[in-house]
Amino acid sequence: MRFYEVTFIVDDQIGEESIKAEVKKIEDFIGNNGGKVEKTGSLGTRRFAYPIKKREHGYYSFIQFWADPPLLPSLESSLRLDEAILRYLIVAAPKKHSEEQNREESPETSEER
Amino acid sequence: MERTKFCWFCRHNDEDFDYKNDKKLRRFITERGKIVPRRVSGVCARHQRKLKQAIKRARFLALLPYRAEVFR
Numbered sequence: 001m002r003f004y005e006v007t008f009i010v011d012d013q014i015g016e017e018s019i020k021a022e023v024k025k026i027e028d029f030i031g032n033n034g035g036k037v038e039k040t041g042s043l044g045t046r047r048f049a050y051p052i053k054k055r056e057h058g059y060y061s062f063i064q065f066w067a068d069p070p071l072l073p074s075l076e077s078s079l080r081l082d083e084a085i086l087r088y089l090i091v092a093a094p095k096k097h098s099e100e101q102n103r104e105e106s107p108e109t110s111e112e113r
Numbered sequence: 114m115e116r117t118k119f120c121w122f123c124r125h126n127d128e129d130f131d132y133k134n135d136k137k138l139r140r141f142i143t144e145r146g147k148i149v150p151r152r153v154s155g156v157c158a159r160h161q162r163k164l165k166q167a168i169k170r171a172r173f174l175a176l177l178p179y180r181a182e183v184f185r
Contacts, residue, residue, distance in 0.1 A: 007133065007174060043133060048175035049146075060174070062133065089174055091132075 001036070001066040008079060008088035009058040012045050022084050023061050029078055035067035052086050064093060117155035122164075130163040132170035135177055142168065146181035 043060035
């Protein structure tokens with residue numbers, strides 16, 4: 001198992017409830033496919049530095065999780081095919097990174113579920 | 114940006130290069146959105162590499178601009 005972090009931007013025009021459902025959907029996808037979600041957080045709705053798909057702002061969320069590498073292509077394709085996800089970024093996160101974030105909890109980061 | 118003699122990250126003992134923390138990264142880009150060179154920022158080679166990676170990831174997520182207009 002390796003430690004990864006996926007950050008994604010949800011289209012905020014779909015409404016608050018749908019955004020929550022969207023985040024949950026990705027969490028579940030990881031959980032149901034042999035991954036283990038360590039932490040979920042969000043940066044809230046942010047204005048983009050440049051337009052993405054004609055949108056000027058979006059809802060940023062990130063999930064830190066443990067998974068085996070073969071999970072990633074399927075996770076990627078599900079993110080890519082999801083119309084509500086404007087953009088996503090999956091990176092290998094060092095374990096230290098996550099612990100540090102837990103310690104110095106920034107105000108806009110939500111607690112672990 | 115003022116010329117600095119010391120690497121900000123070494124001095125603050127800071128190894129957390131988080132691409133989501135655009136506020137911190139903004140200190141190391143110019144008003145045009147360019148990455149500040151080491152000769153100006155004083156960041157050491159090792160930390161500049163990590164900083165570069167973080168800035169580029171932040172740009173991809175539209176947290177930072179690839180290029181910004183300068184208004185006069």
